[in-house]
Amino acid sequence: MSVIRAENLFYCYNKGTSFERCGVKDINLSIEKGQIIGVIGHTGSGKSTLAQLFNGLIKPDKGKVLLNDKNIWEDFADIRQVHFKVGLTFQYPEHQMFGETVYKDIAFGPINQGLSGQEVDIRVLEAMMFAKLGPELLNRSPFDLSGGEKRRVAIAGIIAMKPEVLILDEPTAGLDPVSKEGILNSICEYHRQTGNVIIFISHVMEDIARISDKVMVMDKGNLIMYDAPENIFSRREELNKMGLEVPQVTKIINKVHNKLDIKHKCVITVDGAVEDIIENMC
Amino acid sequence: MIELRNVSFSAYDEETSQNNYILKEINLNIYKREFVVILGKNGSGKSTLVKHFNGVLIPTSGDVVADGINTKDEDKFCEIRQKIGMVFQNPDNQIVSSVVEEDVAFGLENLGIPRREMVSLVDNALKCVGMYDFKKSSPNMLSGGQKQRIAIAGVLAMNPECIVFDEPTSMLDPEGRKEVVDTIQNLKKGNGTTIVLITHNIEEIFCADRVIIMDSGRIVSEVTPYEILLDKNYMRMLGLKATQSIDLFYKLAGRGINLPFLTADEDKCADMIVEFLEEKKCR
Structure with missing residues (x-):
């Protein structure tokens, strides 16, 4: 069953002016329950526009976004519910924090959902657990935290609304490697426990390859590919033309296969590479 | 200076x-x-x-x-x-x-x-x-x-x-x-x-x-630079993220396959694996 579906989706910026540019052009796709979807594309390819269309933040010029088979714009009064059901974190979400304390910042979403005080408390603590934030941070100001912690608070604020679909726009950009790893692990843990759809926009192909069930490739507003990561990363030349790379181990194993004239098999993870090498030993 | x-x-x-x-x-x-x-x-x-x-x-x-x-x-x-x-x-x-x-x-x-x-x-x-x-x-x-x-x-x-x-x-x-x-x-x-x-x-x-x-x-x-790669403790202490070529080196070593040296460069890494597999000559 599809959770989110796009039908003939169009969205253009600066409409009717000479600067008109379409961020998203004729997109058709369906995202099934329980999947992690990776989204890749060069800067300006329409990834973030698509995320905002899914969340109902912007209204498509043409076409439909269907959430659980219902057009999200069918009734304008329902769009607020869509914001809760499809949680979206922007790039550098810590720039948008405003709560005086970590608690207030994370509780903002659930309070606006109309939950009772006790329910809000539970949601906040649950979200903090997922984001690996200790309860001792509850009354601290989010602005006194480190960059990695701030980012986790911002993500916890969205998780606390228990969205059916969680969209993360470059959640690890600009962080040091240890914080990056922590955030990736939190995302995987959240997915394991809730089974909710996650849409993960990133420039880091190694991460995309590691956690995605399916990958979308965007270029100039078009959805060029939508397939399993092994199939996506086996089309290296096409990706390179769009200014995209493949994971480093894919390049390594490709080169090995070419030199030894072994039939091509696309390897996208380090563990996969180890198995491939052992298989080819004899 | x-x-x-x-x-x-x-x-x-x-x-x-x-x-x-x-x-x-x-x-x-x-x-x-x-x-x-x-x-x-x-x-x-x-x-x-x-x-x-x-x-x-x-x-x-x-x-x-x-x-x-x-x-x-x-x-x-x-x-x-x-x-x-x-x-x-x-x-x-x-x-x-x-x-x-x-x-x-x-x-x-x-x-x-x-x-x-x-x-x-x-x-x-x-x-x-x-x-x-x-x-x-x-x-x-x-x-x-x-x-x-x-x-x-x-x-x-x-x-x-x-x-x-x-x-x-x-x-x-x-x-x-x-x-x-x-x-x-x-x-x-x-x-x-x-x-x-x-x-x-x-x-x-x-x-x-x-x-x-x-x-x-x-x-x-x-x-x-090379000494950093050799010592896993450095990487951990500095919070550096290993490239996949480095992860691959250690994981292969764990399976008893020892490549000659560590590298972050994919071409060098591929060459080592090719050499290793050719030595095995059993494809």
Whole structure:
């Protein structure tokens, strides 16, 4: 069953002016329950526009976004519910924090959902657990935290609304490697426990390859590919033309296969590479 | 080129009412034409250290002498900053003008360089970073990597002997990162500029002559780039993320396959695996 579906989706910026540019052009796709979807594309390819269309933040010029088979714009009064059901974190979400304390910042979403005080408390603590934030941070100001912690608070604020679909726009950009790893692990843990759809926009192909069930490739507003990561990363030349790379181990194993004239098999993870090498030993 | 003698730096912390030492008794020499990388966890004092190189910060105790000038000498502030330029993390924070060439000329204008000379200095700097074609553009239409190269050109136009880069690629996408790294390497080769680079990115350390590792305000060791790869403890301590080629090396070793050496370079890694499989000759 599809959770989110796009039908003939169009969205253009600066409409009717000479600067008109379409961020998203004729997109058709369906995202099934329980999947992690990776989204890749060069800067300006329409990834973030698509995320905002899914969340109902912007209204498509043409076409439909269907959430659980219902057009999200069918009734304008329902769009607020869509914001809760499809949680979206922007790039550098810590720039948008405003709560005086970590608690207030994370509780903002659930309070606006109309939950009772006790329910809000539970949601906040649950979200903090997922984001690996200790309860001792509850009354601290989010602005006194480190960059990695701030980012986790911002993500916890969205998780606390228990969205059916969680969209993360470059959640690890600009962080040091240890914080990056922590955030990736939190995302995987959240997915394991809730089974909710996650849409993960990133420039880091190694991460995309590691956690995605399916990958979308965007270029100039078009959805060029939508397939399993092994199939996506086996089309290296096409990706390179769009200014995209493949994971480093894919390049390594490709080169090995070419030199030894072994039939091509696309390897996208380090563990996969180890198995491939052992298989080819004899 | 730059000499630090017993440099300590402290800041007064209002909450605890005491002086917190951010740098502790640092002795360091950076030589002409050298490429030095500084590694360390967040908060280890890397940025504070490099801000001492051209007098943005003055040591609480000890001396910093850059090209014969002590940074405490207030009369020579301008001179020292012309000699040692800096490029920071966020490209958007470093652009002051609405036209690329005017932005690059900003430093020169402040030095009072005659116009004719200034035009050629700006053009050369832009050519050097491969942004000459954009000289009449508006910076807000450029990508992060392009903006960062404009920031480099602005420093370069001052004809510095040394450029300090403080995580210049951490906010860029992979393409922008490559543009900037290539530009830095060309500076070293072409102009012979002394380069100090702070980074978290393991791929960027390989062009360094020397790697300095900082922890809690001290320099804890000086190594070659290769030594970092060899010691897993370094990687963990520094919070560096191994490239997949490095992970592959260790995972293969765990299965009894020992490749000859560690590398972050995919081609070298592939060659080693090919050699290994050919030796096995059993396909």
